[in-house]
Every structure is written in C-alpha cells, then in structure tokens.
Amino acid sequence: MQLDHVPGDLVLNPNQPDWGLGQVQSAIGTKVTVNFENIGKIVVNTAIIELEIMDRDELPRD
Numbered sequence: 001m002q003l004d005h006v007p008g009d010l011v012l013n014p015n016q017p018d019w020g021l022g023q024v025q026s027a028i029g030t031k032v033t034v035n036f037e038n039i040g041k042i043v044v045n046t047a048i049i050e051l052e053i054m055d056r057d058e059l060p061r062d
Contacts, residue, residue: 005032010059011051013044021054 005011009024011034020037027033030047044051 005046005051005053010054010056012054013049014052015049021059022051 005024005027007024007026011022011024013019013022013034013036016039019039019042022034022036022042025033025035025041030045032044032046032051033041034044034051035041
C-alpha cells in the first residue's frame with residue numbers, strides 16, 4: 001500500500017528499526033527523502049519500502 005507523505009511527517013522504516021525516527025523532507029511520487037535520526041538523509045522508494053507514519057501524540061516526550 002502506498003501512502004502520500006508530506007514534509008514534516010514522522011516515519012519509521014519497519015525493515016530498518018535501527019535507523020530511528022525519521023522526518024520527511026520532501027516527497028515526489030514514490031521518492032521520499034527522509035532525515036533519520038541515526039543514519040541521516042535517505043531517499044526511500046515507497047513503491048518498494050512502506051514507511052510507517054507515526055502519530056506525534058503517541059511519541060515519548062523527553
């Protein structure tokens with residue numbers, strides 16, 4: 001299933017949980033640029049990898 005991602009979305013890559021939480025920087029078609037906390041900026045092809053959108057209200061607060 002392909003979802004529409006918008007800049008600012010917080011996402012996880014369920015296939016790479018060690019990448020940590022990511023924030024969508026841009027999305028053009030199936031190419032989504034995400035800045036992950038543990039690995040940096042990555043372009044993800046959402047036709048291949050389904051990113052999990054996180055609900056900001058469910059995130060732990062520091």
